[in-house]
Amino acid sequence: MNRKVMIPIASIIVFIGFLLLKFDFEAVDSSQALWDAFIVTAGGFLTLMIFSFLYRDNPFYKFAEHLYVGVSAAYWMCVGFWSNIVQQAIPHLSPWLSEALDQPFLGYKWDYWIPIAFGLLLLTRLLPDSLKIGWLSKWTLAFIVASTAGLLMTANLKANFISQISSTMSLPLLPDWTGFGDFVSNFDLSYGGQFIKMLSNWVIVVGVISGLVYFFFSKEHTGWFGRVSRLGIWVLMVTFGASFGYTVMGRVSLLVGRLTFLFRDWAGIIS
Amino acid sequence: MKRTIPWIITIVTGFVLVIAEFVPPWGKMREDVLIYFQIISVFAFFLGGGSLLKINLQKVFSKRTDWEYALVTVVGFFVMLALGLFKLGNPEMATAGYAADLNANGSWFKNLFDAVKAPLSASMYSLLAFFIASASYRAFRAKNSDATVLLVSAFIILMGQTFVGVVATGWMPDWVSFFKVENLSLWLLAKANLAGQRAILIGIALGIVSMSLRVILGIERTHLSGGDE
Structure with missing residues (x-):
């Protein structure tokens, strides 16, 4: 067996050993006890993996780094989906979808289709190049840039320019x-x-x-x-x-x- | 078509939002745009996630160098996504359905966050302490007056936050309490630091205003260039 296989197997065995050490065998809720043991064990292992970079770049660090990227991307997608799409947009777009996702329908707001349309246009970038419609995402980009400029210009003039000068001079x-x-x-x-x-x-x-x-x-x-x-x-x-x-x-x-x-x-x- | 429509969207959206600031009945429009932003940001997350997946899956299937790590990213991504999007193992699902809190205590999503994302985030940032320490060793040499001011300022802030610093100047009587290192540190942060921060903020505000004007007037078009299929 070569090192590329041995090291992960040995790591998994050590991990399971620690998990068992941390597991509370007398707990009433064994499922939660397993999660508690997993949280502490995984947290400890991943912390050590990250700190191993202080020695030099190594497979353990790379593993933790790649895991972090994947998990973080999915985490923010889920948080955004539930808090912004499901809780903010859907209750104003469709009674049927609201019911399916257990959200109260708050009445139609047709303008909410604007960000949905721009959002879908943004996703055209993911389509294969052969379709040649990726340029449509620039419409969304134009909207984002212009809105940021329009909102920030006056807001910054008030908050960071006029108010800072007046606080200083007063x-x-x-x-x-x-x-x-x-x-x-x-x-x-x-x-x-x-x-x-x-x-x-x-x-x-x-x-x-x-x-x-x-x-x-x-x-x-x-x-x-x-x-x-x-x-x-x-x-x-x-x-x-x-x-x-x-x-x-x-x-x-x-x-x-x-x-x-x-x-x-x-x-x-x-x- | 590829350039003109986005250019028109930029100009119209920018102008309308600036005018809305001065026309009270349109004021709500600015609040609505902030909500639009939040909704579009989710699609941006999906774009980022999709792109991450595309690149890593290509790496895995073509078995390029370090493809095993790309597989770790893909697996981590899918596991977290499945737990979050379908709210698997969420104890509130039984009573609230999909209205259940995503981060409910005991949910698998929250547990995985506590086990993986939270420790990795904290460790990544705490790792920077070592690099900052090594960087400061190189940067903090009193080579000239500017570097000396920087060094002294940072030193006082650091001493003010430590036990040693507080003890070292603890003997000072009240009438010179300004020179106690914890007070000096607080003063540097709240007053001297404030002066520089304000100067920088005013400069940033002017920069943002001029850049925004360039965008709204259609002079700045770099965001519309490149990537033409």
Whole structure:
């Protein structure tokens, strides 16, 4: 027997061994107990398969990677089908289909045939090239691109342009100001203190302006404009550093979660 | 025909949706289009799934290199699809029929999600922690002032989230509590970071507006090109 056959067989035997170890033989509902054992065992094996990539690309990693692609594609298809087609579209399209799929019929909405028609046109891409009708999918693509443009243009102008500028410019540069004397006598560097509030607002206002100056390429970045642009780079560097640090923490907490699962739920080494 | 109709669809749809923003009786049209989007997205998922299946089945039948893994993809795809589309092993099917919750507790679909998709997703993303660590080792060298600012900013954020960082600056009195690393980290995220994020967001918004205008006016047509049979 060659390695290509031996390794999968040995893996399946080890998997079944772990499954039996995890199976609760005293459970009342043996079917659910089997699923529970399968969830923990499969989760542990697949986690190890993914982590095996840290050594190098190998058949176990490839197996897990390909399984992930197949299962994910089907998962999103099912979720989309039941939540959007069955629950949103069908109750407005056909009483017969609604009844067949145990959905309440909510009355006809003929315009719902528009996305269905565009959706079916999109699927023409899957038909054999010999039929030469794949180009019809561009009608759907045109609708998607135009709708995105039409919806995003005004929405972005409001949410990301006007509101961001107004939130920046409405910040008080001298918050809680009751006079210079009070400011000096109560001066401290506590987190919620007046000076830090003031500093924060100045950093935001100056940071946004200098960041925008950096993105303005119609004027050469020299002289005072260049110096403001340089400050903009620093502001952006702080942003990138903060985002990076935050992302690292997110990934590390996921890693801790997987390791906890491996050592506690799967291997039972820690309680 | 192949280019003109999609071009007309682009211009008409784009204009109508922009005008709808300013004509209150048409306002609902924008909400409807969002629902259309969700419905079309399902067909896009089906297109993606069908394409994935087509490519992998071709690989399996022609026994190309690594065809065994393509078979794993196909089997995983069909098993998950069958459990989800037909709601096999769903305990709520007995009472609610096809109205049963797809992710009902104890359903085979949910069980397979918990056994396969959830651990694979989490492991894939947690694997990135190692690559980020190695990337930061290479990138985080204080070669110049910009890199130093980046390094210091990320370092403070990381220290602020750890026990060591909190203990190291825990002795500071309240009147300088701003310099406690957890506060500094919070301030960087909520204030200094916000300034850069806003500048980027404003830039993105301007970019989206100009790109949208190009699409709606029919100047940008790259989405209509290529793939002519």
